Amino acid sequence: MEKNEENNGKMSFSGIPRLLEIAGVKKILIIASSVYSVISEIFALVIFLVIYLVTVDLLSPPIEWSQIWTYIWIAVIALAGRLILKYISGILSHIAAFNILYELRVSISEHLGSLNMGYFTYHNTGYLKKILNEDVERIELFVAHHIPDLASGIAIPVITIIILFFFDWRLSLATLVPVPLAFFAWSFAFSKNKTEMNRYHRAMENMNSTIIEYVRGMPVIKIFNQTVQSFTRFKSTVYSFRDFCNNWTDRSIGPWAVFFALLGAPLLFILPVGIWLYLGGQLQLPVFILFLIVGLAYMKPIYKLIFVSGLLAQITEGVGRIDAILEQKGLPEPQNPGIPKDYSIEFQDVDFAYDEHQVLHNVDFKIDEGKTFALVGPSGSGKTTIANLTARLWDINKGKILIGGVDIKNIPLNYLMDKIALVFQDVFIFSDTVMENIKMGREDVTEEEIIAVSKAANIHDFITEELPDGYQTLIGESGVHLSGGEKQRISLARAMLKNAPIVILDEATAFADPENEVKIQEAFSKLLKNRTVLIIAHRLFTITDSDEIMVLDEGQIVERGTHEELIENRKLYWEMWGSHNSARKWTFKSTGGDVGV
Numbered sequence: 001m002e003k004n005e006e007n008n009g010k011m012s013f014s015g016i017p018r019l020l021e022i023a024g025v026k027k028i029l030i031i032a033s034s035v036y037s038v039i040s041e042i043f044a045l046v047i048f049l050v051i052y053l054v055t056v057d058l059l060s061p062p063i064e065w066s067q068i069w070t071y072i073w074i075a076v077i078a079l080a081g082r083l084i085l086k087y088i089s090g091i092l093s094h095i096a097a098f099n100i101l102y103e104l105r106v107s108i109s110e111h112l113g114s115l116n117m118g119y120f121t122y123h124n125t126g127y128l129k130k131i132l133n134e135d136v137e138r139i140e141l142f143v144a145h146h147i148p149d150l151a152s153g154i155a156i157p158v159i160t161i162i163i164l165f166f167f168d169w170r171l172s173l174a175t176l177v178p179v180p181l182a183f184f185a186w187s188f189a190f191s192k193n194k195t196e197m198n199r200y201h202r203a204m205e206n207m208n209s210t211i212i213e214y215v216r217g218m219p220v221i222k223i224f225n226q227t228v229q230s231f232t233r234f235k236s237t238v239y240s241f242r243d244f245c246n247n248w249t250d251r252s253i254g255p256w257a258v259f260f261a262l263l264g265a266p267l268l269f270i271l272p273v274g275i276w277l278y279l280g281g282q283l284q285l286p287v288f289i290l291f292l293i294v295g296l297a298y299m300k301p302i303y304k305l306i307f308v309s310g311l312l313a314q315i316t317e318g319v320g321r322i323d324a325i326l327e328q329k330g331l332p333e334p335q336n337p338g339i340p341k342d343y344s345i346e347f348q349d350v351d352f353a354y355d356e357h358q359v360l361h362n363v364d365f366k367i368d369e370g371k372t373f374a375l376v377g378p379s380g381s382g383k384t385t386i387a388n389l390t391a392r393l394w395d396i397n398k399g400k401i402l403i404g405g406v407d408i409k410n411i412p413l414n415y416l417m418d419k420i421a422l423v424f425q426d427v428f429i430f431s432d433t434v435m436e437n438i439k440m441g442r443e444d445v446t447e448e449e450i451i452a453v454s455k456a457a458n459i460h461d462f463i464t465e466e467l468p469d470g471y472q473t474l475i476g477e478s479g480v481h482l483s484g485g486e487k488q489r490i491s492l493a494r495a496m497l498k499n500a501p502i503v504i505l506d507e508a509t510a511f512a513d514p515e516n517e518v519k520i521q522e523a524f525s526k527l528l529k530n531r532t533v534l535i536i537a538h539r540l541f542t543i544t545d546s547d548e549i550m551v552l553d554e555g556q557i558v559e560r561g562t563h564e565e566l567i568e569n570r571k572l573y574w575e576m577w578g579s580h581n582s583a584r585k586w587t588f589k590s591t592g593g594d595v596g597v
């Protein structure tokens, strides 16, 4: 991990214990599910015992049919018990898994909110997306399906062997012979495996990012006519991944083959020892038969175990990545916390620099509660920086930022985050249902409220009419793909659900097409009613009726006033307005058919 990550040493566990720790109070569900899974497998063992008892009866006439019927009933009950317990075990583990999924997402998102934005310059959003989606989902799958398997995979072979020892210790030893041999072969196959595994993951990530880059860059590649060169690079990455896999398989195939052959071959040892004992009159035939059946069956959970332990390694890595985020220290909490008396925003002589690079100089303004201020200016002038500073995503170097008269450094972070809704240009959509994407893990909202905000955000009709499963439709990377404008309206619905008194919009309509733009504008006016609003827009006609417009240039406020005042001023705003309007006219002309395509 990067050196900027400070570890406060809070999380000491890894692997399964850490998963249980994450599960918190839901831990009991995981444990119960594992216990049920083990008991359900014990019922399966009962069936083997019944076969043994029936054989004993059949081989010692006169045959007592009533006895045999009793056994059959026991077998039927055991079978039913096994199915029912498996089912219960599955339900419990799924409930636990979903809870973990949402708790992790909520705590990661909350924690990300409290981090200094410096963190995000070292970790790109792709990396964070991957953790929030893939790693968390993998944990969910693992908890839902594999922890119960893991429990029975360990418990059942042990219980089986103990039972077998009661019948005949010599044959039990014979049954056990392949186990140490197999694991010897396994450790041989795996001796170099950890580094190989890492190399494999790196090679795969490398290939994935090349593919994504290739696909994403397609328009640019085509425009600059780079198809052949790009494709060559793409092809060579895929080939080198293939060669790596082939090579690795060639090298490890021998030990693996021995391993699986041994695991599959306990009969090789049971048969000769059994026959020898039986011929010597030291072994009953039913016991011999029992060993033959169980000898075949008891290895099965071990196969599962090996599969699951591979997954566990992946999960442990994912949990490690999640912990690295959670362990990242947030901004310091205030010493003397204060609560704002209203929701005005005030910048007092604020200077700010990213590392060495000074971005804001003496920025000074006040937005009274309930007013709408717009911030405009050339790209790179520091508009997004001002938006981020207001939400205390960074701490400033000089001056003060006040909300309701209280320095934001003295406002508890959770309180601050609760009162500000930020809507950015780049909307993050989780691979989940529309409903969950709007809810964002909040438990305290009803379906009616979600529908209400969706209607207000002008996205309800789209959801119910265009999406196959309405609010339950999967969206995001593994589901239905949404347009930029649709994503934006989802993020507006989110912001409305938050119902925060301060709203900051940073070029939030940038992706909208003309049809969407009208809808988004309508949604905005509902979101912004009676709130303190800072709106950053590059389409100037959307902000003409703001209470005040501030023009930022190279980190300084160079002009401020209403739209009319600024037009009269004939300075930077007036210039921007002019070029903005001619650009709009140009757009109308070209779509109006003057320019043939």
Ligand SMILES: Nc1ncnc2c1ncn2[C@@H]1O[C@H](COP(=O)(O)OP(=O)(O)O)[C@@H](O)[C@H]1O
Residues within 6 Å of the ligand: 121, 354, 357, 359, 377, 378, 379, 380, 381, 382, 383, 384, 385, 386
């Ligand atoms: N995370 C960052 N680290 C370093 N420099 C940054 C960062 N974000 C923005 N900048 C720089 O700060 C300046 C202002 O950026 P920004 O506030 O995004 O401008 P705007 O939103 O007006 O386009 C730019 O020069 C940009 O390169």
Ligand SMILES: [Mg+2]
Residues within 6 Å of the ligand: 383, 384, 385, 506
């Ligand atoms: Mg910006």
